[in-house]
Amino acid sequence: MAIRFRCKQCQEPIEVDEELAEKLARCPFCQTVVTVPGRSEVEIDEVATARPVEPASGGLPPVPAANVPLHVGPRPMTYAQHGAVAYGNYSLIATALFITLTVAMAVILAIELSHIQAGSSQPTQPPSFAEATEMLEDVRNRKPWISALPMGGLFFALIGLVFGIISLSKWVGSWRGWVAVTICGGYLLMSCVGALLTLV
Numbered sequence: 086m087a088i089r090f091r092c093k094q095c096q097e098p099i100e101v102d103e104e105l106a107e108k109l110a111r112c113p114f115c116q117t118v119v120t121v122p123g124r125s126e127v128e129i130d131e132v133a134t135a136r137p138v139e140p141a142s143g144g145l146p147p148v149p150a151a152n153v154p155l156h157v158g159p160r161p162m163t164y165a166q167h168g169a170v171a172y173g174n175y176s177l178i179a180t181a182l183f184i185t186l187t188v189a190m191a192v193i194l195a196i197e198l199s200h201i202q203a204g205s206s207q208p209t210q211p212p213s214f215a216e217a218t219e220m221l222e223d224v225r226n227r228k229p230w231i232s233a234l235p236m237g238g239l240f241f242a243l244i245g246l247v248f249g250i251i252s253l254s255k256w257v258g259s260w261r262g263w264v265a266v267t268i269c270g271g272y273l274l275m276s277c278v279g280a281l282l283t284l285v
């Protein structure tokens with residue numbers, strides 16, 4: 086029977102022959118010399134590739150030469166990383182809703198404005214700033230629900246940012262968290278700057 090245990094240093098699963106029980110062996114992953122436990126500590130399904138253990142250097146007693154079947158494969162995710170993926174998924178859903186609402190608003194406004202422009206006295210001339218403002222006002226009066234789109238977009242951007250930050254706080258390597266924080270945070274930052282510029 087082989088003994089399977091995790092390296093105390095790098096946590097990689099190692100398998101050695103039973104005759105190495107309570108003796109020293111070199112971890113094939115991080116090269117740390119570890120004491121093999123008396124019996125298996127962990128259940129490891131995937132084992133592969135054998136690599137000989139080299140003798141220890143320095144004052145350490147010689148490490149028995151043995152074939153060490155290794156576990157090769159992704160390290161199992163920690164509890165915190167699972168949480169980071171879950172919150173990362175929520176943040177991505179919120180980000181997708183934010184983008185959908187923003188794109189929908191842009192498309193609807195563009196269609197409405199082109200209709201108004203086509204009906205104006207000078208359809209080929211681009212409208213002046215005052216005319217454009219008036220056209221926007223006209224669209225808002227006829228379709229008051231259009232104002233709800235940016236509010237909804239802002240709401241989902243905020244949700245995406247919060248969930249993205251929670252995801253990153255659990256695991257800084259969560260790409261979902263980074264995507265959501267970059268998109269939602271960037272949009273909210275630009276909105277704040279825009280609002281401040283309007284006030285000044």
Ligand SMILES: [Zn+2]
Pocket residue numbers: 092093094095096097112113114115116117
């Ligand atoms: Zn190790």
